[in-house]
Amino acid sequence: MRQTFISLTIAASLGFMLGGCAVSTHSTSADAKQESAITIANKTPELALAMQVKNASEESDLAYEIVKSLTVEVGPRIPGSQGDKRAVAWAEAKFNEMGFDKVYKQPVRVRNWERGFADAKVVAPFPQELVITALGGSIATPESGLEAKVVMFDSLASLSEADKATVEGNIVFLNTRMQRDKAGKFYGKVVPNRVAGAVEAAKMGAKAVIIRSVGTDNSRFAHTGVMRYDEEVEKIPAGAISTADADNLEAMFSSEQDVVLNINMQAKDAGWQTSYNVIGEFTGTEKPDEVVLISAHLDSWDEGTGALDDGAGVGIVTAAAKIIKDTIGQPKRTIRVILYAAEEIGLVGAYQYVRTNRESLENIIFAAESDFGAGKIYQLDTRFDEAVRNDPSDLYAALKSMGVELGNNTTNGGPDVSMLPNYGVPVIALKQDGTYYFDYHHTPNDTLDKIELDDIRQNQTVWALITAYIANSDFDPRPAPKR
Template identity: 55%
Template sequence: MKIYRRTLLVSLFFTGLVGCQNTQLEEPNIKITKQLQQSALTSPLAYDLVESLTVEVGPRLAGSNKDLVAVRWAENKLIKLGFDKVYKEAVQVPVWSRGEARAKVISPFSQPLVITALGGSIATPKEGLRAPIIRFDTLESLKLADKSDVDGKIVFIDHITERHKTGKGYGKTVGGRSRGAISASQKGAKAIVIRSIGTDHDRMAHTGMMRYKDGVAKIPAAAMSNPDADLINLILKRDPNVVLDLFISSQSHGFATSYNVIAEVTGNSKPDEIVLIGAHLDSWDEGTGAIDDGAGVAIVTAAGKLIQDLPQKPARTVRVVLFAAEEVGLVGGKAYAKAHKNELEKHYIAAESDFGAGRIYQIDYRVNESALEAIHAVSSPMVGNGVTLGSNTASGGPDVSVLPKQGVPVASLRQDGHDYFDYHHTPNDTLDKIDPMALQQNVAAYAQFAYLMAQSEVELRPITTGANLKPVIIEAK
């Protein structure tokens, strides 16, 4: 009762502030959001789902055989859970295999290194390659380097990722992973090896997608574990002439068909209007894809199921979208936007869970600035679940981040990510990293969010845009 009274008071406070829109929450809506929270906090469904996905499917790299196993798993689970509508939409995805990746210091001291190929990397020659390394603190310092200093060498970008609750340190370093091979090649480098984009001290390398550019020669790209990056620095202190042996056997194999898997709770009075909650079904192939993004799949599915089981459905349709191939370039998100372009004007709001399973502490929106206080009033029952009402700076999540430019309002349910980049894109992304109680709190937040948005009468468009609304978490992982 204490939480109920507090959320009601918060709602009434915001209602008093905003007179231009109908923000009065009806008591039945408040009661239902409280019931959703209580149900979520006692339900094992989300944990059961992510356990099933990681055990019965495991790693599910886009375009691989396991990717299609995951699609079948998702479709079967959504049907068994009794959603009003379950379907899938074909998506063409790039196919890439990791192969082997090995590296060692040849001189001045012989040392093995732990590395992994970056997603999309080409292979080295079959015999590998050997070259001296040249170290740079950042991608920017590489761009400023003299070509003659880099030519014929292996570039080593040694940018350390800072630990933050919001994960903002990732945004500062990930450019070296995604664009480093382009800059290194333009300077004549034979290959690039980066310090892993991670906050851990485990001897595990973090993979992730990298990119090439038309007209720029492709070079092999890898990441080394943080302890091995430290080792390289200690060797460089003793001798600046460090020679590395590098072998990578990654290959690209064209394209294959995967699917966005979609389930719907049909709206009661506005069924053609959509509240989208999503996650991505694919994962990298190093771990079992538990936090990235098995947790998100479980969160939004369980949240949708709670709404599906209500005695009366909300006004708008709640659409659960499990996106394909996020890790290799937001492929499923872009395909969804294209396939649904004629109904995007009917999307009331969208949000994606793709930052692990840490507790949600804040909700941010990307709506018309004049609607922010009104939508805060509507969202006020979420305060009772530990969620504060935040800013107007949301991106919505990686796949969903493509929607605001189409005019679709989005929300970001901010998770505590202080340890997310310890495990992200590593063999350590496994089920034991998920706290079942934190997962339940996420389900409660998404269920409340989706239900309240499906009932909301606040006009959110046209959304506010501008440089001042840059998201805290970068959009592509």
């Protein structure tokens, strides 16, 4: 049962990348914009209110200021750590400071893991240092490190097909390159190296596994991220080397001499801790039991300050709700902002939210999560009841005038809301330009300076417009279509 749960968790956490990546049907022609403007001119009362919010948001830097506050005052916040505890206190205080009617926490049990020291060096044929980081959840090497010959594979599949005798007693190097893409669709093709590499290498008798970082940069920043063990398979250390060092290591194999590596990683399991989903609400005046749920995840990896992943999302959804309240007052439906715990280690807070609120999930009008940095939004994907999906045509026209096209109706939403359609909850995904997102993802380089003010303001405005429209309308896209 435990392994089944882990597999489902991994699948859900990757769902936002593996599915719903339809090709955008952008139209920037003057005719298209004119058509949108004509439609908006005949706007409904719901859109009239939402456009007031849009105009206010375009003059506000609140989302950026919230991310700045989080990254400066809290910084890294790996689940269960002291940084995580500070983040929970910060989020609760921020919601109260912003005047949310209801602020509360849901406890979430998390396994705390500490990265510790990590070092790697090529012993032969050409001695030099490599930049390495432990993968999240990895065990440590022996205190003195371990040294062995390296065997290189270009994919997890080629490792699985290899002769066990070529792998046994060696260090496996999984050297799969990630391609740059606006929608980040290649992440799902490469990330299995990180998640499952240690298990597959251990099955073949390897001493350890290292991977080419799951990233699109060409730098000496190593990308971390969660990995998994199988309780039926021996656990071996797992790390990632920077893409530049992966290039260097790959080139050494052309010498036709054995490549020998020494690795020392002293990560450790720090035991169970309690974290929290932190929730703020603006209660609806007419339909308080009907909920518009917008969210992000509060935790981050410990290498950078988590500005893009997912401080940006925290700022975007929190600011959107606050700007709505400040501009047009209390919404008709309840706006609920959830900052989920422990997304990075397997959507732990999201699953806890579903368990805790199982009996009231049917009250959610739609759910959404911002968790792909701060690149500009270019497409709205939905998972609405087909019979009513096209009803808010004025909203779609307003979005089109902002450069946001209507996409598919098959999305699972963001990672932490990806399980909700299974319960009939509609979801949306606001597709962001992720062309450079995986240059910084899970690295020490994920810092505030990577966020462009104009981009995060556009995100804030799109989220505020949609949330205000749905929260003040009778539009009801329930239930989500089954797939």
